[in-house]
Amino acid sequence: MRIGELAGTAGVSVRALRYYEEQGLLTSERTGSGQRTYPPVAVDRVQLIQQLYAAGLTSRTILELLPCVDKGVSTPESRARLAAERERIDQQITGLLATRDRLDAVIAVADDPTHPSCTRI
Secondary structure, three states: OOOHHOOOOOOHHHHHHHHHHOOOOOOHEEEOOOOEEOOOHHHHHHHHHHHHHHOOOOOOHHHHHHHHHHOOOOHHHHHHHHHHHHHHHHHHEEEHHHHHHHHHHHHHEEEEEEEEHHOOO
16 A cells, blocks of 8 residues: 555554654555555554554654564563553553642632632632
């Protein structure tokens, strides 16, 4: 499939696909006229890359982990890296939950126009 088709199927921009190639996260073949073509499995690869980015991993970290994913091999180093990333995400979740709770408290005050601090918001 060509780059536009992959972008549409995977739900990303053509620019993102080019960036993934620049970073070594995705590879393509070139036609005689220089157009990029991708195998059907590239859709799954792009979606995995998107999920890892959404989890906050950097392109460097993703690049380090993809060979293990591709080969279905887990090394102590890759497991430690994944565990560290999971811990980082857990800390972010904890912080976001605390922020949400504080926001809920502000909303509760704002919903009560008789509350003395409502005029300070």
